[in-house]
Amino acid sequence: MNTASVVDLYKEYILPTYIQTPLVLVKGKGARVWDIEGNEYLDFFPGWAVSGLGHCHPKVVKALKIQASKIMHVSNNYYNELQGQLAKRIVDSSFPGRVFFANSGAEANECAIKLARRYGNKDKRYEIITMTGSFHGRTMATIAATGQDKVKIGFEPLLEGFKHVPFNDFDALKNAVTEKTVAIMLEPIQGEGGINVADKDYLRKAKELCSSKDMLLIFDEVQTGMGRCGKLFAYQQLGMTPDVMTLAKSLGSGTPIGATVVSERIATTLPPSSHASTFGGSPLICSAALATFEAIEEEGLLENAVKMGEYIKKKVEKLKKKYPIIKSVKGIALMIGVELNIEGDEIYRECLKNKLLINCTQKNILRIMPPLTVKKKDINKALSVLEGVFSRVK
Numbered sequence: 267m268n269t270a271s272v273v274d275l276y277k278e279y280i281l282p283t284y285i286q287t288p289l290v291l292v293k294g295k296g297a298r299v300w301d302i303e304g305n306e307y308l309d310f311f312p313g314w315a316v317s318g319l320g321h322c323h324p325k326v327v328k329a330l331k332i333q334a335s336k337i338m339h340v341s342n343n344y345y346n347e348l349q350g351q352l353a354k355r356i357v358d359s360s361f362p363g364r365v366f367f368a369n370s371g372a373e374a375n376e377c378a379i380k381l382a383r384r385y386g387n388k389d390k391r392y393e394i395i396t397m398t399g400s401f402h403g404r405t406m407a408t409i410a411a412t413g414q415d416k417v418k419i420g421f422e423p424l425l426e427g428f429k430h431v432p433f434n435d436f437d438a439l440k441n442a443v444t445e446k447t448v449a450i451m452l453e454p455i456q457g458e459g460g461i462n463v464a465d466k467d468y469l470r471k472a473k474e475l476c477s478s479k480d481m482l483l484i485f486d487e488v489q490t491g492m493g494r495c496g497k498l499f500a501y502q503q504l505g506m507t508p509d510v511m512t513l514a515k516s517l518g519s520g521t522p523i524g525a526t527v528v529s530e531r532i533a534t535t536l537p538p539s540s541h542a543s544t545f546g547g548s549p550l551i552c553s554a555a556l557a558t559f560e561a562i563e564e565e566g567l568l569e570n571a572v573k574m575g576e577y578i579k580k581k582v583e584k585l586k587k588k589y590p591i592i593k594s595v596k597g598i599a600l601m602i603g604v605e606l607n608i609e610g611d612e613i614y615r616e617c618l619k620n621k622l623l624i625n626c627t628q629k630n631i632l633r634i635m636p637p638l639t640v641k642k643k644d645i646n647k648a649l650s651v652l653e654g655v656f657s658r659v660k
């Protein structure tokens with residue numbers, strides 16, 4: 267097959283729900299991918315932040331191969347040792363609590379939303395406050411939670427009980443709380459929203475507000491988690507621990523997984539039979555997630571994320587002095603947003619032509635999120651492509 271014939275298959279057989287770049291990827295290794303014609307690309311947005319260790323990390327590949335030949339799936343009416351081990355690993359590296367496993371970010375958030383509803387049920391509270399510009403997924407509950415109109419159009423009536431307030435605005439948050447409010451849900455760094463970092467002071471006040479009103483603080487760390495921000499979880503960088511944390515994207519290094527981490531105090535809110543997932547926490551997927559934790563620890567990837575993130579930022583700040591189309595540089599460690607004074611579509615396309623994959627969100631924010639394993643050499647190469655593109659669109 268070639269690019270055209272694969273695109274034709276999609277045209278005929280795949281629901282047209284995505285805006286797609288005509289690029290058929292067949293192979294990946296670290297920060298590199300290859301298309302079906304054999305062209306090599308530098309991937310600085312691997313799998314929409316899913317391949318946090320880069321493509322086909324050898325530890326993950328090995329773990330999957332071994333586990334696939336033992337047992338791939340065990341129903342949750344029985345036990346499997348890897349699910350227990352993975353939950354322990356997540357809890358040991360975050361906060362005392364317990365974990366529910368699902369298969370995606372939306373499902374991890376769905377569980378958090380159901381848990382909040384159940385928590386408030388005793389005193390008839392159900393309202394969840396979320397942020398403008400947030401993104402929490404594409405299921406009916408998570409589009410209601412998402413603070414962007416574009417995901418909701420045509421799907422009304424939406425699930426009730428969500429209220430959106432501006433991000434990083436504590437007064438707006440406080441004023442939105444009613445006797446019906448049971449939770450506040452936010453991304454510590456908004457991803458799709460354009461790499462907006464929560465202020466430490468804002469999070470501290472939000473936590474105090476939650477404590478004083480017996481509300482749950484839910485952090486959606488689907489994109490920020492697993493070392494992206496230089497600590498395993500972004501909340502550790504920002505100094506405020508949530509009651510509930512959701513994970514997905516890079517947790518399984520390319521295998522589908524979602525996790526809802528619930529602090530011990532409220533860990534029995536969802537009793538037996540109140541929530542379930544057929545595929546959630548299967549030994550195959552848990553083996554990949556366990557290998558991901560091991561790689562991050564054994565290879566010092568948190569340190570690398572901080573170092574390489576600073577290196578990229580310093581270089582982009584230099585470019586900013588030269589190219590006025592750069593407005594600002596945002597983010598923490600390897601979750602970087604380059605805010606432009608122009609729309610970024612053309613920049614994205616020009617980078618692609620020059621074999622560099624990045625992302626553009628909210629029309630003018632370039633998202634640069636290379637794997638945690640990234641090396642200076644690749645950063646230099648990527649930024650020289652970017653500079654070339656900047657110099658041409660000037």
Ligand SMILES: *Cc1c(COP(=O)(O)O)cnc(C)c1O
Binds near residue numbers: 372373401458487488
């Ligand atoms: C991607 C994302 C989701 C949705 O995850 P899916 O796996 O696509 O369901 C939810 N929240 C955040 C912050 C995300 O970045």
